[in-house]
Amino acid sequence: MGRQKILALDFDGCIVDSVMEALFVTYVSYRKYINNKTRIFDNKKPEIDKFSSLISNYQPQVKKFRQYRHHIKDASDYAVILYIIEDNLKVSSEDEFFKIKKLILNKDIERFYQCFYDTRGKIFKDNFDAWARLTPGFNCINEMRRLANEHKTIMATTNNKETAKSLLTEQYLNLNIKEEDIVDLHISTDKTVQMEYIVNKYGVKFEGIHFLDDNLSQLLAVRPLGVNVYLASWGYCTEEQKNFAKKSSDINFLTEENMYSMLSEALY
Numbered sequence: 570m571g572r573q574k575i576l577a578l579d580f581d582g583c584i585v586d587s588v589m590e591a592l593f594v595t596y597v598s599y600r601k602y603i604n605n606k607t608r609i610f611d612n613k614k615p616e617i618d619k620f621s622s623l624i625s626n627y628q629p630q631v632k633k634f635r636q637y638r639h640h641i642k643d644a645s646d647y648a649v650i651l652y653i654i655e656d657n658l659k660v661s662s663e664d665e666f667f668k669i670k671k672l673i674l675n676k677d678i679e680r681f682y683q684c685f686y687d688t689r690g691k692i693f694k695d696n697f698d699a700w701a702r703l704t705p706g707f708n709c710i711n712e713m714r715r716l717a718n719e720h721k722t723i724m725a726t727t728n729n730k731e732t733a734k735s736l737l738t739e740q741y742l743n744l745n746i747k748e749e750d751i752v753d754l755h756i757s758t759d760k761t762v763q764m765e766y767i768v769n770k771y772g773v774k775f776e777g778i779h780f781l782d783d784n785l786s787q788l789l790a791v792r793p794l795g796v797n798v799y800l801a802s803w804g805y806c807t808e809e810q811k812n813f814a815k816k817s818s819d820i821n822f823l824t825e826e827n828m829y830s831m832l833s834e835a836l837y
Contacts, residue, residue, distance in 0.1 A: 572777065573721070573771065573772065573773045573777050574720065574721070574773070574777045574778075574779065574835075574836050575720075575721050575722070575723060575767065575771060575773050575777060575778050575779065576716060576717075576720050576721065576722045576723070576779050576781070576832065576836060577722075577723050577724070577725045577752075577764075577767060577778055577779065577780040577781065578713070578722065578723070578724050578725070578746075578781050579724075579725060579726060579780075579781060579782040579783065579784070579787075579801070579804075580724055580726035580728050580732075580733050581726070581728055582638070582639075582782075582783035582784070582801065582804030582805040582806075583707075583781055583782060583783050583801045583804055584706060584707065584710070584713060584724075584742070584744065585704050585705065585706055585707070585736060585742070586704070586705055586706075586707055587703075587704050588634065588635050588638055588805075589620070589621070589624075589703040589704075590689075590700060590703035590704045591638075591647060592624070592631065592634050593615060593617060593620050593703060594647075594685055594688050594689050594692075595634075595647040595648065595650070595651060595685065596609065596610065596615050596651070597615050597684070597688045598647075598648070598681045598684040598685045598688055599647075599648055599651045599681065600612065600615070601680075601681075601684055602677050602680040602681045602684055603648055603651070603652065603673065603677055603681055604655065607651070607655060608655060609627075609630060609651055609654055609655055610623060610624065610627050610630065611627075617692055617696050617699045617700065617703075618696065618699050620703065621702075621703070630654055633650075633653070633654050634650055634651075634654065635805070637649075637650045637653060637660065637666070638650070638805040639783075639784065639805040639806055639807055639810070640660075640663055640666045640667075641805075642727070642758065643682075643727060643754075643758055644682055644685045644686065645670075645678050645679075645681060645682040645685075646666075646670065647685065648670075648673060648677075648678060648681045649666060649667075649669055649670045649673070652669060652672070652673060653666075653669060663786075686729070689732065690731075693731075693732075693735065697735070701735075701736060701741055704736060706742050706744075707803050707804075707825065708803070708825050709803065709825040709828055709829075710742060710744070712825075712828055712829035713744060713828075714743060714744055714745070715829060715833075716829060716832055716833065716836070717744055717745040717746060718745050719833070719836075720833075720836045721771075722745065722746055722750070723746065723750040723751070723752060723767065723771075724746050724750065724751045724752065724753075725752045725760060725763045725764070725767070725780065725782075726751065726752070726753050726754070727753075727754050727758040727760075728753060728754065729753050729754055729755070730748065730751045730753040730755065733751050733753065734748045734751060752766055752767060759790075760780075760782070760787045760790055760791050761790050761791050761794065764778060764780070764791050764794055764796055765794075774795070775794045775795035775796050776795045776796075776797070778796045778797065779796075779797045779799065779832065779835055779836060780796050780797065780798050780799065781798075781799040781801055781823065781828075781832070782798070782799075782800070782801060782804075783800065783801040783802075783803070783804020783805050783806050784804075784805075784806070785800060785806055785810040785813065785814060785820075788800060788814075788820055789820075792819050792820070797821070797835065798819070798820055798821065799820070799821040799822075799823050799828075799831075799832070800814040800820055800821070800822055800823060801823055801828075802814075802822060802823060802824050802825075803824070803825050821835075
């Protein structure tokens with residue numbers, strides 16, 4: 570192994586703001602398998618072309634969905650957020666969030682999970698442009714493009730490769746990451762396993778990986794490996810998590826304004 574350096578980017582909450590897309594797919598799946606009489610959005614039928622208009626009248630519910638987004642580990646967890654909103658529950662910790670998840674029947678969670686990806690796949694096929702409009706890049710996407718053009722860049726995501734690669738094209742994000750450089754849930758949803766995979770695939774040391782994620786727990790998990798970790802403060806992390814990262818000597822705190830300069834310096 571040489572002195573190679575690799576920039577590893579998370580996808581949701583780091584490159585793209587997928588909250589509105591996830592909310593649409595979650596709402597469709599929740600109505601079908603968790604509560605077909607839900608009070609969320611007054612149980613109005615979701616249509617991808619009209620979804621932005623629909624949710625404009627329910628901003629408190631939308632705000633709560635974004636508020637709990639940082640708890641998501643896999644797609645089934647999205648059902649928990651709507652369950653929390655439905656019953657107006659208060660959740661102040663990750664433990665509480667996942668205790669609530671246990672209140673939902675396993676068979677319903679499993680069917681929700683499958684419906685989530687089936688729904689997303691159908692939108693891909695039938696109305697991709699409308700789906701992409703709900704999944705915009707963050708304001709620092711231009712800086713990410715520069716970094717991806719200047720340095721070896723891969724994606725490390727718990728999403729699936731098909732979702733990510735569809736938005737990397739010139740028509741949408743125009744981000745220079747090849748399909749074969751997307752490490753997704755089919756490798757693992759555990760970021761430590763993904764880091765080990767990157768080491769083996771690319772012949773790089775852990776110390777040569779510079780990993781950017783908005784999920785603090787993911788960064789804390791991989792840091793003991795020797796990976797250089799960076800918190801994307803523009804993502805779904807909480808103020809408490811941001812303050813933790815700022816005070817930590819092991820975590821680099823990035824803003825949309827300083828991300829290019831800090832990563833560019835570290836990668837050269």
